[in-house]
Amino acid sequence: MAETDIDLGIVTAPSGVLALGMASWIDHWPRLGRPLSERASAAASIGGGHVHDGFCEMAAVPAARDRPLMVRAGTAASPFDGGPTIAILEIDLGLPWAGPAGDQPIMLGDLPVDRCGMVLGDALALDSWTGDGHPSTDGLADVAYWGGYAEAAQRQLGGELIPRHGSHVRGWLDLPLDDAKKLGDALNDWKGDEQGRGVMVAVDEHTDFQRFNRASWTHPLQIGAIEVAGCPVLGINWDSGDHSMRHRGERRFGQVHPVTLQPGLTGQTTMRWTIPPYAPGHDRAE
Template sequence: MTVTLAHLPAPSRAVVLACGGFLDQWAALGTPLSVRALRAAGAGGGHLRDWLAEAVAVPAGPGKLTVTARTRPGAYEPGDTVAAIDVDLDLPWPAVSSGPGPVVLGDLPLDPCGMVIGDAAALDSWVGFLPAARSVDGLADLRLDGRGEEEARARYSAQPLPVARGRLLHGWLDLPVAVAYERAAEINEWAVGRGHSAHLAFVDPHSHHHLGVRAGRRDPYGAGVIEVAGSAVVCVGWPPGEVRRFAAGRAFGQVFPVTLEDVEGRAALRWSVPPAAGSIV
């Protein structure tokens, strides 16, 4: 089945498909992502890699780009999962290649932290969780997770949080950061006194990474749309059982092809993740 995930702007005229874990580290590694991406897009597209940061950048047209996903049954968990991501680049095929498709741009590992698709310049503003998450809006979420959770949520009137692939958590959304840390400290002190987990309450500042994960929890395929530097960005995650299948990453050859495709005369970026051995596509 094919589902539409988003319609994205690309004002820089370059769109990026990136591994989310080190997305905010490009500038620290030497050159901002947008500089590298625009250079690659100007050459028709290419793979970018610096230490553990990886991405593919391609040229984009002036209109909004339609991002779709092809899905299949999950190999290790119930429900469907993303099998391929396509981005219509709003360009005619001759604008990206003088020959027939597909054009192989390289490959990417599936990042356990999720994959991110968006405008190259906007993603220079991405705030991740390393070295320490910071809030982009002054807010944070507080979740309860560990021994004593049921007693804590009754005592403190915790609310249900967005479902994470069938697992129901409780806590609070959109608290001022200071309030979230104060409440977490109070709950954890109470938990220790009751013999529960010492770290029962966890604070998640509103980094872009956290907001992307949170948005994906509301989607049956783990895909959510957030705003970064005024532009819509798609964040795609996989359920834990599927992620464990890909945990070895590039070091063990678990990388998947990224291509430019000719789709009825229009250029599209495609990243395909194959099914596990013995599973049904």
């Protein structure tokens, strides 16, 4: 059973449209034609729906423009390490329930769990999202390194311990981009033994994608709250081991989960994304 009503924070939707999409592809929508906000608005205009173009997917719904929208989660134990992971995501949309009698949920479609996380926020604000691979938006970057020789590398090259998702990497935060790239090159060239083994290195330029990941490093459910185009937005990460066991393959292997509209406890409309727990013996075909 999932534990419910864990507050994750708030988002806003001043455009009147809220979108839940795959973090890998938020900034790819205009490359395929119309911007994310136009596609989301079209879905919201008919009460909400699932939008899919190539690898890009989202669920988009109408939402109140004039108030914060509460986001909650229910959790279940991960089959990977037993830790809590999101099984239910609920968003209060701030609008009265206008669905069918009997409070039956309205099916909007389904979504896969993106290995790079999910993003929840105002559809118009997400048009300005800067994804992985976008140039740094502030001229800064973070450098991280890890591995069996990380301690030896730290003694020679420096860096601080950085807590990240329950473990530590070493590195530097908020460096000028040129300095970050030089450190990254030095770490890649550094050898820890006669066999030429060194450390794993990442140079992450500051983008919205990196900011939400960084904001999630110390959250127990890997939730990253950031601001995009003046709107509070939530990024939702999953442990890579948990993703591999429950969601790997994503839509290609049928790893998709239902998104519904349903009435909340106070008669308001709620969007719910339900991710069932791992069931041994129901693995996808390879």
